[in-house]
Amino acid sequence: MLAGRWLRLCRRAVHSGSVRGGRWGTTLAGHSSRKCAIITVVPHGGAVASSRLCHSGLGDLYEDERVQRHLQQLTEEHRDLIVKLQQAYLSESDRKVLTRRHTELLPLANICGGIEQALKDHEEVVSLLHGSAGAKGEDEQLTQLLNEEEAQISAKILALREDLIKALVPADPLNSSNVLLEVVSGRTTGGDICQQFTKEMFDMYQGFACYKNWDFEVYNYTPAEYGGLHHAAVRIAGDNVYRHMKHEGGTHRVQRIPEMGLSSRMQRIHTGTMTVIILPQPVEFDVHIDPKDLRIDTFRSRGAGGQSVNTTDSAVRIVHLPTGVTVECQQTRSQLQNRDNAIRVLRARLYQSMLGKETKQRHMARKQQVGTRSQSDRIRTYNFSQDRVTDHRTGYVTRDIKEFMRGGEALDDLISDVFEQAERDALLEMVERCSSSSLTQPESAD
Template identity: 60%
Template sequence: MCTELNNKDEKQLRKLAFEEKKVIDQEINTLYKKLFQILVPKHKHDECDVILELVSGRTTGGDICQMFTKEIFEMYQNYADHKSWTFEILNYVPTDMGGLHHAAACISGDSVYRYLKFEGGTHRVQRIPEIGLSSRMQRIHTGTASVVVLPQSEKVEVKVNPKDLRIDTFRAKGAGGQHVNKTDSAVRIVHLPTGVTVECQQERSQQLNKEKALQTLSAKLYQQIIERDRSQMQNTRKLQLETRSQSERIRTYNFIQDRVTDHRISYQVRNIKEFLLGEEALDELISRLLESAEMEALIKHVENFKSFEEGG
């Protein structure tokens, strides 16, 4: 016995069907991601904590780079909070104008390196300085900030011979050029065989600053070990620029057009202020970078498997 549906019943059924389709699509997407993670070869450092370093670049004028470096550093600090990670500042050298020369932080938590490994590289900023000039006199200034992401592994111990170190001490400086204290508590360590230099001035204790500087030095030396083996992990780190080669920009923050562009995946985000909050917008971009890298790694994995079968 057939029962004809009236318009009201048909609309309700159609609504239920659309809602059910939405739920099924979400379940399919979740299963797709789980299958993807199972198939894609995992990076052996994905679960590691990281040392994050930022260095201000050069600009066509003003303090664009220093202010931008500070904004980027605070963005990652907020992102760590968003991901419930621990963010410990190891070094922070501000400028007299309120910007940031360079800084370093240790970020620890769940899969930190997995999420931050593609943030290493040159970040470019384009903006008009807020200096009170008339619109006719204002010009677009371009600057950069270099970001370095170093994985920390508890499984690998980097042995450093004390004879290979030159340790210097100096007075720590805070914002505005004021001394944090009157003693030479800040520490700079140079690894003589490699020329790697680190420094720390966050603590009032010289010993604590030395310990944190050694921690950063170990991470940098460990990164060199990784770079020697980079051919083995080339596919899973394709989007990550080499630590010592920061010549190519990975992302542009265009304040004039209120747009962030990641050049590796041609992905754009509107609303720079929201992006710099280091929350959902940044997390979405990082997720897309991960998906792109994992897809390339999966394709390469399948190609290698086919080559193995054909060769066998």
């Protein structure tokens, strides 16, 4: 194989020399499109070092000892499945179970095979580089080609490792769901700053929906004095909305000198909070609601919305008696449409409650160690006086707060950072859980 690679490079050197006039440059194929890593090639030494260009990444988890052990277990399981599937005496039901698991592991096995082949190719190139050390003339061109090929193979290895780690991350079946987003004003002295901030957050998410080409349908909007907002509920629909929005739920804190309202008279920095609630609305989910468990009231809309809205009993309030969950909708002139929208919101809230009960026990142990990330915790601070937004879960900091509040690329970058960190946590949690379960399983008898 070494002779074949050397012959191929010789032909490339002759062709490249005639085309480029003997000018050589060290290039890294695909580097311009990869933001997370760069390869530094040490001439003739075969050493490759990677330097992180972004603040986080999944590829570096490949070197984690726990992940390596988990990969080894999956690789051994895949090999065992191949052997078992070749046995003729398997029952049809057992074969189906083994085939299903083999299909699940096949993409991982293919990526591992690609990494193994790329490492062999890299070893060949390094051997050829050692053999060409100190070369002159045409051999110098071949050495340069070897350096380029080594850089390309190294970049390929990094890309495959990152693909492998991404394939290991547990998939969230709700990622493609639409969401119900609620913004709720917090309470401080006067409350003006919280209500104004809640309005700005509502506008930010509306801008983000526009940036992502998502539908933004308002279900409920309760304005406050001085242009603020008490509460709003909206449905956001589009591609992978929940995947992007699910980590926005929580308490958001603002620090600023209020521009209007009673608090603005003090001309000092105030601190306020508001809460964002994100509820998934999967395409198919069954939450049975017995009409007997509902109390439905109608009333006149309290907010702005036109004379015909405010003078008719079109607004709807629904109370789910067994749980006490209350939903209001007053955005349209049709009482029937408001009722349908309120039922959809109620279903989403009840679904979230069911989902929370299922996951509570699994997350309890981890929350005790790293702290909860539930919606009752402060997740982000918006400091207008220092022109800074800080996400407390990852330490991500961004400037130009006015641009951030428009809900465009700056918000998208922060959301991507939080999502990547959450994927890292989910993978490590899964690896630890699998490792613990394998340790507690009794060894099979020979």
